[in-house]
Amino acid sequence: xxxxxxxxxxxxxxxxxxxxxxxxxxxxxxxxxxxxxxxxxxxxxxxxxxxxxxxxxxxxxxxxxxxxxxxxxxxxxxxxxxxxxxxxxxxxxxxxxxxxxxxxxxxxxxxxxxxxxxxxxxxxxxxxxxxxxxxxxxxxxxxxxxxxxxxxxxxxxxxxxxxxxxxxxxxxxxxxxxxxxxxxxxxxxxxxxxxxxxxxxxxxxxxxxxxxxxxxxxxxxxxxxxxxxxxxxxxxxxxxxxxxxxxxxxxxxxxxxxxxxxxxxxxxxxxxxxxxxxxxxxxxxxxxxxxxxxxxxxxxxxxxxxxxxxxxxxxxxxxxxxxxxxxxxxxxxxxxxxxxxxxxxxxxx
Amino acid sequence: xxxxxxxxxxxxxxxxxxxxxxxxxxxxxxxxxxxxxxxxxxxxxxxxxxxxxxxxxxxxxxxxxxxxxxxxxxxxxxxxxxxxxxxxxxxxxxxxxxxxxxxxxxxxxxxxxxxxxxxxxxxxxxxxxxxxxxxxxxxxxxxxxxxxxxxxxxxxxxxxxxxxxxxxxxxxxxxxxxxxxxxxxxxxxxxxxxxxxxxxxxxxxxxxxxxxxxxxxxxxxxxxxxxxxxxxxxxxxxxxxxxxxxxxxxxxxxxxxxxxxxxxxxxxxxxxxxxxxxxxxxxxxxxxxxxxxxxxxxxxxxxxxxxxxxxxxxxxxxxxx
Numbered sequence: 001x002x003x004x005x006x007x008x009x010x011x012x013x014x015x016x017x018x019x020x021x022x023x024x025x026x027x028x029x030x031x032x033x034x035x036x037x038x039x040x041x042x043x044x045x046x047x048x049x050x051x052x053x054x055x056x057x058x059x060x061x062x063x064x065x066x067x068x069x070x071x072x073x074x075x076x077x078x079x080x081x082x083x084x085x086x087x088x089x090x091x092x093x094x095x096x097x098x099x100x101x102x103x104x105x106x107x108x109x110x111x112x113x114x115x116x117x118x119x120x121x122x123x124x125x126x127x128x129x130x131x132x133x134x135x136x137x138x139x140x141x142x143x144x145x146x147x148x149x150x151x152x153x154x155x156x157x158x159x160x161x162x163x164x165x166x167x168x169x170x171x172x173x174x175x176x177x178x179x180x181x182x183x184x185x186x187x188x189x190x191x192x193x194x195x196x197x198x199x200x201x202x203x204x205x206x207x208x209x210x211x212x213x214x215x216x217x218x219x220x221x222x223x224x225x226x227x228x229x230x231x232x233x234x235x236x237x238x239x240x241x242x243x244x245x246x247x248x249x250x251x252x253x254x255x256x257x258x259x260x261x262x263x264x265x266x267x268x269x270x271x272x273x274x275x276x277x278x279x280x281x282x283x284x285x286x287x288x289x290x291x292x293x294x295x296x297x298x299x300x301x302x303x304x305x306x307x308x309x310x311x312x313x314x315x316x317x318x319x320x321x322x323x324x325x326x327x328x329x330x331x332x333x334x335x336x337x338x339x340x341x342x343x344x345x346x347x348x349x
Numbered sequence: 350x351x352x353x354x355x356x357x358x359x360x361x362x363x364x365x366x367x368x369x370x371x372x373x374x375x376x377x378x379x380x381x382x383x384x385x386x387x388x389x390x391x392x393x394x395x396x397x398x399x400x401x402x403x404x405x406x407x408x409x410x411x412x413x414x415x416x417x418x419x420x421x422x423x424x425x426x427x428x429x430x431x432x433x434x435x436x437x438x439x440x441x442x443x444x445x446x447x448x449x450x451x452x453x454x455x456x457x458x459x460x461x462x463x464x465x466x467x468x469x470x471x472x473x474x475x476x477x478x479x480x481x482x483x484x485x486x487x488x489x490x491x492x493x494x495x496x497x498x499x500x501x502x503x504x505x506x507x508x509x510x511x512x513x514x515x516x517x518x519x520x521x522x523x524x525x526x527x528x529x530x531x532x533x534x535x536x537x538x539x540x541x542x543x544x545x546x547x548x549x550x551x552x553x554x555x556x557x558x559x560x561x562x563x564x565x566x567x568x569x570x571x572x573x574x575x576x577x578x579x580x581x582x583x584x585x586x587x588x589x590x591x592x593x594x595x596x597x598x599x600x601x602x603x604x605x606x607x608x609x610x611x612x613x614x615x616x617x618x619x620x621x622x623x624x625x626x627x628x629x630x631x632x633x634x635x636x637x638x639x640x641x642x643x644x645x646x647x648x649x650x651x652x653x654x655x656x657x658x659x660x661x662x663x664x665x666x667x668x669x670x
Contacts, residue, residue: 110451135440147420
């Protein structure tokens with residue numbers, strides 16, 4: 001395909017200060033929220049795990065801001081997409097509630113941390129099996145096509161590790177066959193848990209896979225917010241215009257462990273000092289100042305506002321009730337007359 | 350007129366497509382070819398764009414169906430053989446089955462599994478997967494044994510707001526015939542007394558119902574009156590009907606074509622012994638396929654799975670106790 005492997009230029013073609021500012025504030029909100037959540041985890045207030053998107057915020061927000069929830073776009077985030085979730089429309093309190101086990105959260109404490117979403121609002125609640133949510137997003141696009149809804153785009157996020165799954169292959173091939181308006185964002189952060197890219201795949205750049213699927217591919221420096229915004233704007237516009245699935249590979253480095261339980265001692269200093277080891281938030285902050293769109297005082301002001309917002313959300317979620325096993329329905333079926341759950345052995349009996 | 354089990358499945362899908370715009374069919378070769386077994390014969394032409402060929406990607410088939418339900422669709426998926434649904438187990442058991450409980454949003458997909466053994470099917474085209482799916486919370490698992498049930502239960506499966514694994518038996522596709530399709534039938538979740546009796550109960554389902562009926566005929570000549578319970582649905586299981594039957598007979602044999610470890614037979618016996626131990630005059634027995642992969646050669650296959658002769662032999666043991 002002629003358009004395959006569109007390598008992005010170094011210079012952004014177009015951007016506006018306000019758009020960039022908005023993106024940056026989502027990144028900052030995500031970073032500060034995740035740092036707060038991590039500290040609550042270390043204090044024993046968050047059970048299960050905390051999975052941060054540190055270093056991936058620019059790439060994550062790039063896709064989400066190119067989508068429009070109000071027109072019916074669909075979004076399938078993964079574990080490192082706090083920034084994208086917020087940009088797509090997730091309320092911060094829902095993230096806090098899910099991490100902190102509040103029954104008021106969207107998952108009602110039945111599921112936790114990053115396993116949350118809002119199906120009715122177009123945000124897929126991921127399961128842990130990597131790659132399996134791609135075809136779910138595709139299915140929503142197929143459903144919308146049946147319903148006659150046009151000009152809709154689905155965006156789905158994953159990391160380099162998920163590209164090794166059968167689910168990824170099946171879903172990309174299926175989306176290509178159906179020519180779905182699907183943007184697949186692969187954050188190649190160089191590690192899947194502790195496994196480095198060279199033990200994960202053998203192609204030079206994951207974007208090369210686009211050719212094999214007969215879809216368009218884009219490769220971008222995932223540490224550069226300008227390039228991420230521009231690339232996703234272009235990819236999303238092409239998907240919306242009927243050019244089929246778009247594979248966008250972002251090159252970056254995970255600036256944290258797999259989860260907060262992991263000190264990531266396996267990430268070498270060389271990688272950290274490498275081209276993609278820079279912190280996208282620092283890069284964006286500098287760009288805001290250099291381009292005259294914001295001042296460091298203004299950014300300081302945002303930071304303290306966001307810290308306040310995060311504090312309020314986490315305190316609110318902590319004050320709310322956790323789940324009561326004796327109030328739980330223990331029913332996995334929507335069809336109550338067919339539910340068998342309340343047989344011996346269930347708690348509460 | 351006479352209609353086969355397979356034709357009933359085609360007719361149910363025809364009716365569902367005709368009555369509900371949100372129904373669509375997705376599976377390998379289901380389009381103009383009409384499916385490997387012709388269960389979707391003529392439907393692609395009759396409902397353009399709604400009977401869709403899928404790539405050989407069972408995982409993506411089910412994943413996309415889950416997504417489509419969020420847009421109000423009611424997908425019906427055909428696995429070419431039940432055996433291949435293992436590729437989709439993650440999407441069925443972890444994606445579809447958990448959705449309602451996690452989110453409160455129902456996931457009305459129907460996954461059709463052409464199940465069970467036929468002569469020459471071999472290890473990978475013969476399996477009975479119902480116990481695996483029944484093990485997972487959030488799924489309904491149906492195992493119709495008659496033409497009428499194949500029709501009415503498939504229609505009901507499509508209408509149910511939960512993911513349904515519909516285990517239709519390939520051996521019954523062509524052999525089983527009925528005069529007409531039913532207007533009314535027992536609802537999903539209710540077992541059926543396929544034959545009334547008083548000396549022993551056989552609890553079974555799917556193709557084994559017919560083997561058990563033949564065994565009961567054989568025993569009738571010896572003076573034994575065997576009751577046969579056709580479960581129809583293995584999840585939920587109609588424990589009340591089973592217990593009522595055991596109360597009448599005092600003896601229980603469970604028969605399933607699936608592998609022996611765990612499974613539907615074990616579940617039925619567990620429920621009867623814990624809830625109806627006092628009803629039993631003899632230890633309950635079970636008869637399954639052997640604990641090996643399913644053999645290719647018809648002579649081996651006939652011995653591998655329960656059949657009327659082995660069921661009759663088990664019943665004689667049970668009645669002698």
